[in-house]
Amino acid sequence: MRKLDDYEWAGWPADQxxxxxxxxxxxxxxxxxxxxxxxxxxxxxxKGQSLEAHRHKExxxxxxxxxxxxxxxxxxxxxxxxxxxxxxxGDALHQINNYNDExxxxxxxxxxxxxxxxxxxxxxxx
Numbered sequence: 001m002r003k004l005d006d007y008e009w010a011g012w013p014a015d016q017x018x019x020x021x022x023x024x025x026x027x028x029x030x031x032x033x034x035x036x037x038x039x040x041x042x043x044x045x046x047k048g049q050s051l052e053a054h055r056h057k058e059x060x061x062x063x064x065x066x067x068x069x070x071x072x073x074x075x076x077x078x079x080x081x082x083x084x085x086x087x088x089x090g091d092a093l094h095q096i097n098n099y100n101d102e103x104x105x106x107x108x109x110x111x112x113x114x115x116x117x118x119x120x121x122x123x124x125x126x
Contacts (some may be wrong), residue, residue, distance in 0.1 A: 002028050004042060013057045019122050023051035023096065025108075030115035039110040039118065045069060045098040053095040058110045060088040062096075067104035070097045080104075 001122070009024040011017070020097065023045050026034040030039030042065065045051060071078050071086050072095045078086060088094050098104040110118055
């Protein structure tokens with residue numbers, strides 16, 4: 001059992017924020033020693049912040065916990081709100097933006113055993 005409040009928010013190193021965005025996250029599961037074959041965590045995007053356009057080979061699923069925003073997948077914008085699920089195919093170009101006051105919190109899930117194996121490609125070359 002794990003509680004979100006027991007973890008600190010992580011983010012990109014300061015010299016990468018301009019290219020990658022100001023998103024922060026708490027990785028709750030995703031260590032190969034756990035034997036779970038999945039990565040799960042919560043991303044947080046504050047007002048005016050984003051997770052910039054990127055790709056990675058793994059499929060990813062988002063489930064919106066709170067807030068509203070826009071998830072863009074392959075140049076198509078999808079407005080999201082609580083209880084919205086979005087599937088992102090592997091290697092699909094995608095981005096998250098929050099234009100509203102409330103923090104946008106998204107549960108993310110990868111079908112891999114180690115978050116360290118997920119290679120984010122910024123800029124998002126094919």
